Every structure is written in C-alpha cells, then in structure tokens.
Amino acid sequence: MTSLTDDLKLYLGVLKRVTTIMTVGLLSPHSRERLLAIYNLEQAKNGLPETPQDPYIIPKTDVFEILHLGNAEYEGVYECGFGHTTEFELKVISNLVKERNPQRIFELGTFLGRTTLNMALNSSHDTQIITLDLPANQVDSTEMEIELGEIRYVKKEVSGERFLGHPAQSKITQLYGDSATFDFSDLEHSIDFAFIDGSHAYDYVLNDSQKVLSLMRPGGLILWHDYTNWAGVRSALNLLYESDPNFKNIKHIGGTSIAMLEV
Ligand SMILES: C[S@@+](CC[C@H](N)C(=O)[O-])C[C@H]1O[C@@H](n2cnc3c(N)ncnc32)[C@H](O)[C@@H]1O
Incomplete structure (x- = not known):
C-alpha cells in the first residue's frame, strides 16, 4: 500500500513533467512527439483517426529468415499483459537464444523476469544471464526522465519474481541501478546476446x-x-539507424515489436 507521501511525490513528479512538456519541452522534437502520442491516445479513445507519427523506417525481416521456430521450451508464455513481451515475441526470443547458444546474455530491464527465465531455460547449463533493473525506490531520482507510463513497471513488489526459487535461477545474476549511471566496465566486450527493454524514453534508449x-x-x-509500441524507442532507433554507422x-x-542488430 502506498503512503500519502508516496502519492504526493508521484503527483508532484507528474505535475513537474507535464508542466515541462507543455512549456520549454515544446522546443524539443521528442517532447512534441510525446504530446502527439497523448493526443493520439485521446483520439483513439474517442474512435477518431490518429495523426501519423514517425514511420517505421527500419527495414523489416521475416521471422523465418532469421530462425527456425519450434525447438525452444517456455514457461509462463501465456501469462503476459502490460510490460511483458507478447507470446509470439517470447517464442522468437527463446528460439533465438536456443539457436545461437550464447555464453553470456545481458538483459536491460528485468521487470518480473518472464523473459529472463525463458532465456535461462533455452541456454546451456553454463550460460550466464545478467539482468539489470532500476530499484523501485530510485524511480524519482533517475539521471534522465523515464516515461510516465512505465513508472508502474519500476514500482513492483519484487524484481524477477518469475525466476526466484526456480532451478534456472542459478544461471541468473541480478544487478540493480540506473542504466544512465551504472558502471558497465566489468561487462565490456563480454556479451553474446542482449535484450534492451529498460526505460522507453528517447534519451534512455539512445x-x-x-x-x-x-x-x-x-x-x-x-x-x-x-x-513499434513506444514513440521514444521508435524515434531513438530511427535516429541510430539513419545517422550512426554502428546501427x-x-x-x-x-510480426513483433522487436528490432535486432548483428554486431
Ligand atoms: C517493460 S519492463 C521489462 C520487461 C522484461 N524485460 C520482460 O521482458 O518481461 C521495463 C523494466 O525496465 C526497468 N527500468 C526502467 N528504467 C530503467 C533504468 N533507467 N535503468 C534500469 N532499468 C530500468 C523497469 O524497472 C522495468 O523493470
């Protein structure tokens, strides 16, 4: 149960963000896009047509061009909902892990650990899965602004509850911190497979x-x-795709909201 102080803090945080977006934020293309997303949500609620946002300019590949579906095992695949991958996305990720057999996996954004667990189930017994999550008590003190709509994924009771106590937990290492300030130096050049699913805010995705x-x-x-689901992810990936040769x-x-890059 949240206290009155927590509610007040959340309210003041929301007020601050809305005020920023509606004033100086209008100078930023990303904030204008956020406003458009809010406008589109209202339009959709009222059954009215949306104003088009950025197109999905990243070229599309078919899932059957990149993997053979069917060999993987899953747990909790149908228990999805807000904040989770879809059933099909979880199957795609699990099969990619199974086929590529990575030695070290990194996930940014643990949430309940549904994808973490399924990556653990589909990798070798000696694969290490490292998953980073923002502690709930740091939701108001992140280095950059996260999206209002994702506060609920940060403020959960237990990070990684899907794999806690599971036999596959022994392969999983949980790390905590804000990806903008976290010290990643121990992990440099060591990861074979990464899943980026932390904050969906434009600056965070970059x-x-x-x-x-x-x-x-x-x-x-x-x-x-x-x-394809969050404006911040789409704009950031579009920018990287168009302007950074590494991407x-x-x-x-x-058929999924997933983008991929072979490094
Ligand atoms: C959509 S959920 C992740 C879902 C999970 N990957 C899955 O497939 O089930 C986003 C997660 O990112 C975390 N997160 C948000 N901002 C973050 C940040 N700045 N640094 C690290 N983790 C962050 C949230 O706490 C939340 O657990």
Missing part, C-alpha cells in the same frame, strides 16, 4: 543502445523490445 553496444562481442546479437544494419522482426 543511452542504453550505445552502452549495450560497448558490451557486445563481435558476432553478438542485440534485440530491442517495443520498436545501420538494424532490422525490425516482422
């Missing part, structure tokens, strides 16, 4: 993409969740 890229081994694979080979996996 930060997380560059940080995770620096962790990758040559030949590794980076996946991003929510390219020019990003592809969008058709």
Whole structure:
C-alpha cells in the first residue's frame, strides 16, 4: 500500500513533467512527439483517426529468415499483459537464444523476469544471464526522465519474481541501478546476446543502445523490445539507424515489436 507521501511525490513528479512538456519541452522534437502520442491516445479513445507519427523506417525481416521456430521450451508464455513481451515475441526470443547458444546474455530491464527465465531455460547449463533493473525506490531520482507510463513497471513488489526459487535461477545474476549511471566496465566486450527493454524514453534508449553496444562481442546479437509500441524507442532507433554507422544494419522482426542488430 502506498503512503500519502508516496502519492504526493508521484503527483508532484507528474505535475513537474507535464508542466515541462507543455512549456520549454515544446522546443524539443521528442517532447512534441510525446504530446502527439497523448493526443493520439485521446483520439483513439474517442474512435477518431490518429495523426501519423514517425514511420517505421527500419527495414523489416521475416521471422523465418532469421530462425527456425519450434525447438525452444517456455514457461509462463501465456501469462503476459502490460510490460511483458507478447507470446509470439517470447517464442522468437527463446528460439533465438536456443539457436545461437550464447555464453553470456545481458538483459536491460528485468521487470518480473518472464523473459529472463525463458532465456535461462533455452541456454546451456553454463550460460550466464545478467539482468539489470532500476530499484523501485530510485524511480524519482533517475539521471534522465523515464516515461510516465512505465513508472508502474519500476514500482513492483519484487524484481524477477518469475525466476526466484526456480532451478534456472542459478544461471541468473541480478544487478540493480540506473542504466544512465551504472558502471558497465566489468561487462565490456563480454556479451553474446542482449535484450534492451529498460526505460522507453528517447534519451534512455539512445543511452542504453550505445552502452549495450560497448558490451557486445563481435558476432553478438542485440534485440530491442517495443520498436513499434513506444514513440521514444521508435524515434531513438530511427535516429541510430539513419545517422550512426554502428546501427545501420538494424532490422525490425516482422510480426513483433522487436528490432535486432548483428554486431
Ligand atoms: C517493460 S519492463 C521489462 C520487461 C522484461 N524485460 C520482460 O521482458 O518481461 C521495463 C523494466 O525496465 C526497468 N527500468 C526502467 N528504467 C530503467 C533504468 N533507467 N535503468 C534500469 N532499468 C530500468 C523497469 O524497472 C522495468 O523493470
């Protein structure tokens, strides 16, 4: 149960963000896009047509061009909902892990640990899965602003509850911190498979993409969740795809919100 002080803090945080977006924030293309997203939500609620946002400019690939579905095992695949990958996305991720057999996996954004657990189930017994999450008590003190709509994913009772007590937990290492300030130096050039699904705010996606890229081994694979669902993810990945040669080979996996990059 949240206390009156927590509610007041949340209210003041929301007020501050809304005021910023509606004033100086209008100077920023990203804030204008946020406003458009809010406007579109209202339009959709009232059954009215939306104003088009950025197109999905990243080239699409078919899931059958990148993997063979069917060999993986899953747990809790149908127990999804807000904040989770869809059933199909979880199957795609699990099968990619199974086929590529990475030695070290990094996930940015643990939440309840549903994807973490399924990556653990589909990798070798000696694979290490490292998952970073923002502690709930740091939700109001992040280095950059996170999206209002994702505060609920941060403020959960237990991070990684899906794998806690599970036999596969022994393969999983939980780390805590804000991806903007976290010291990643121990992980540099050591990761074969990464899943970026932390904050969906534009600045965070840019930060997380560059940080995770620096962790990758040559030949590794980076996946991003929510390219098609969150404006911040879409704009950030579009920008990286268009302007940063390191990201020019990003592809969008058709039928999912996942973008991928072979490093
Ligand atoms: C959508 S959920 C992740 C879902 C999870 N990957 C899955 O597939 O089930 C986003 C997670 O990112 C975490 N997060 C948000 N901002 C973060 C930040 N700045 N640094 C680290 N983690 C962050 C949240 O606490 C939340 O657990």
